[in-house]
Amino acid sequence: MSTPLSDRLRGLLEPLVSARGWDLEDVQVTPAGKRRVLRVVVDSDEGVLLDACAELSREISGALDDTDTMGATPYVLEVTSPGADRPLRHQRHYRRAVGRLVKARLAAGGELVARVTAVDDTGLDVEVPGAKGRPATARRLDFAEIASARVEIEFSRQAAGGPDGSRDESKEEA
Structure with missing residues (x-):
């Protein structure tokens, strides 16, 4: 939900963030006792290193x-x-998730856990893991079919930056 304050903050902060080639993902102002917390969330295709964030x-x-x-x-x-x-x-979020496992709540009902293999302007291609040793199956999802989605944390994931095009998570991110 946009407020006059968040709109003014976006207007002030967007040029600073864009100058770095980053995206301003969110601006939140929340009360915290006698003060407020201004949280500015930024991202880029390469991730955001801690020093650059500082x-x-x-x-x-x-x-x-x-x-x-x-x-x-x-x-x-x-x-x-x-x-x-x-x-x-946004489409850029899915593009950044190529190679990652995502959990999507479908607009028609139900959930799907699959690995994003490609993204274009209208949707994404995913690979649905096979059950009990069966091979994975390819599936196409249009963005309109997805009610919500999140990247799933994988603790036993293969090393990042491999042939699947995933981001290098060994970098220190903010």
């Missing part, structure tokens, strides 16, 4: 200090990347 935090802090956007109430600034189990809402 640099952006300093830039955002300076920009906020130069304006009265946050008003007189004290606040804590958090600049972060989405978690590993991030919700998938």
